[in-house]
Amino acid sequence: MNILLKSCTIIDPEGPFHLKVKDIYIEGETITSIEDSISLAADKVVEIPNLHVSYGWYDAKVNFQDPGNEVKENLSSGLTAAALGGMTAVSVTPMTNPTLSNKTQIEYVRKKAEYSPVEIYPYGTLTELGEGKNIAEYYDMSQSGAIGFTDGHQPVNAGIMYRALLYMKNVNSKVVSFPYDYSIFGEGQVNESKASVLTGLKSIPNIAEYLMVERDLSLTAYTESAIHFTGISTKESVDLIRDAKKNGIQVTADVYAHHLAYTDKEVLGFNSNFKVLPPLRSEKDRQALIEALKDGTIDFICSDHTPEDKENKDLEFDLAHFGMIGTQTLFATLNNVAGLDLSDKINAIAIRPRKVMKLPYATITANSRANLTIFDPKLEYSLNADDLASLSKNSPLIGKNLTGKALGVINNGIISIFED
Structure with a gap:
């Protein structure tokens, strides 16, 4: 599956694209292109306001x-x-x-x-x-x-x-x-x-x-x-x-x-x-x-x-x-x-x-493995108990207004987008 992330701010403190706004094209498990603008066809295009991407x-x-x-x-x-x-x-x-x-x-x-x-x-x-x-x-x-x-x-x-x-x-x-x-x-x-x-x-x-x-x-x-x-x-x-x-x-x-x-x-x-x-x-x-x-x-x-x-x-x-x-x-x-x-x-x-912990890690560049988190650091929302996937609900944040949320993850060729 191919996926195109449009106009995303890359947060990668050790990488060459840190804090830059780019399009990212992913084929299978690999990032194949990072450019100012990409117009390639994709199975899924993710274009969300204030989209951020990190490892x-x-x-x-x-x-x-x-x-x-x-x-x-x-x-x-x-x-x-x-x-x-x-x-x-x-x-x-x-x-x-x-x-x-x-x-x-x-x-x-x-x-x-x-x-x-x-x-x-x-x-x-x-x-x-x-x-x-x-x-x-x-x-x-x-x-x-x-x-x-x-x-x-x-x-x-x-x-x-x-x-x-x-x-x-x-x-x-x-x-x-x-x-x-x-x-x-x-x-x-x-x-x-x-x-x-x-x-x-x-x-x-x-x-x-x-x-x-x-x-x-x-x-x-x-x-x-x-x-x-x-x-x-x-x-x-x-x-x-x-x-x-x-x-x-x-x-x-x-x-x-x-x-x-x-x-x-x-x-x-x-x-x-x-x-x-x-x-x-x-x-x-x-x-x-x-x-x-x-x-x-x-x-x-x-x-x-x-x-x-x-x-x-x-x-x-x-x-x-x-x-x-x-x-x-x-x-x-x-x-x-x-x-x-x-x-x-x-x-x-x-x-x-x-x-x-000596786990695999690489900066976000073309030809690197696509292990990414997609998020909006300024997204505001209220947390309800039903929003929590855990079988237990022992969180002091239930009912609170929160800021910052993951919108999806990409890893091992599996793409899960929660907010689109």
């Missing part, structure tokens, strides 16, 4: 709950939500039931994306069955397509982390660490701040994150390995990572979009959709995260899409599960963040995550 967006952390919790989300609904959000790739977390702990499970989730414009690059568990006792089958899972290894929100002891970091050097992969010391915050619910005082909810102090970042950086330096931190939320952690990078430690990090857009003030209304882990932090932390993203201390942004059904979310705040959905609304969430321009955002959700 395909990649949400590097989603929790699709499949296998085991398909009532909350399955791979099909999750991939649909991701596509509607402009993603052409996602990385699913392994703490499902059963866990993604062997090559069979890795192959299972990858095969589910066979006919989707959204590719799945899964994580495998860091330990056998995610139980924290013995390191997992890294080589076999890597050969089957696992791009990194994590036990999700379950911390591992220093000995396991040390051995995992050593082994990663042999499989050209990396540990993905969610840095939290549960012994510090126990049953904490919200940030340790005025929010915890005013709500009366148990608190989660910044040091619970800082201590684990410090430990894992020390182990990474000692083993001369590489580590990726997911869900960094505090200024103290940012400072540690910035210094580690300056000292040559092989560390990368991501931040969840909601930590850039919101602060702990949101929980004062006891809306359980703002109950996330890490908790929403202070304005000081939020500003530190934005600055860290801009200076490269934090490498990229992801959604931490975590579906929860009504039985586990529509409860009193302290009883509700942690998490919010976000892959479909990732870009709109970022559009609420002052201090990041459009190039910053595209870098953080399309280019930099692919580089960190």
Whole structure:
């Protein structure tokens, strides 16, 4: 199938057509021409006001709950939500039931994306069955397509982390660490701040994150390995990572979009959709995260899409599960963040995550592979629950007026245009 994109602004910070308005002609899986004006016949012509195009967006952390919790989300609904959000790739977390702990499970989730414009690059568990006792089958899972290894929100002891970091050097992969010391915050619910005082909810102090970042950086330096931190939320952690990078430690990090857009003030209304882990932090932390993203201390942004059904979310705040959905609304969430321009955002959700996770990437040029997201960064719309493809609706954005929306995705020869 041939497709012609008319008068589109190309957002490709590393490419020759960045910020230029061009026509793009695509034949099958390949961009064959980029010109000021193209008049070739096409099976489909896309001509939409304020049309923008970038390399395909990649949400590097989603929790699709499949296998085991398909009532909350399955791979099909999750991939649909991701596509509607402009993603052409996602990385699913392994703490499902059963866990993604062997090559069979890795192959299972990858095969589910066979006919989707959204590719799945899964994580495998860091330990056998995610139980924290013995390191997992890294080589076999890597050969089957696992791009990194994590036990999700379950911390591992220093000995396991040390051995995992050593082994990663042999499989050209990396540990993905969610840095939290549960012994510090126990049953904490919200940030340790005025929010915890005013709500009366148990608190989660910044040091619970800082201590684990410090430990894992020390182990990474000692083993001369590489580590990726997911869900960094505090200024103290940012400072540690910035210094580690300056000292040559092989560390990368991501931040969840909601930590850039919101602060702990949101929980004062006891809306359980703002109950996330890490908790929403202070304005000081939020500003530190934005600055860290801009200076490269934090490498990229992801959604931490975590579906929860009504039985586990529509409860009193302290009883509700942690998490919010976000892959479909990732870009709109970022559009609420002052201090990041459009190039910053595209870098953080399309280019930099692919580089960190060693996924295919190329600038938008003639003869390159067509892996594209089509979007309008200024499109205004109201989000209804029925608009969300996720089986769960735990989003604080329902009923809100949003700006910025994906209009379609093109990948693997599959063309999905949502707005035409």
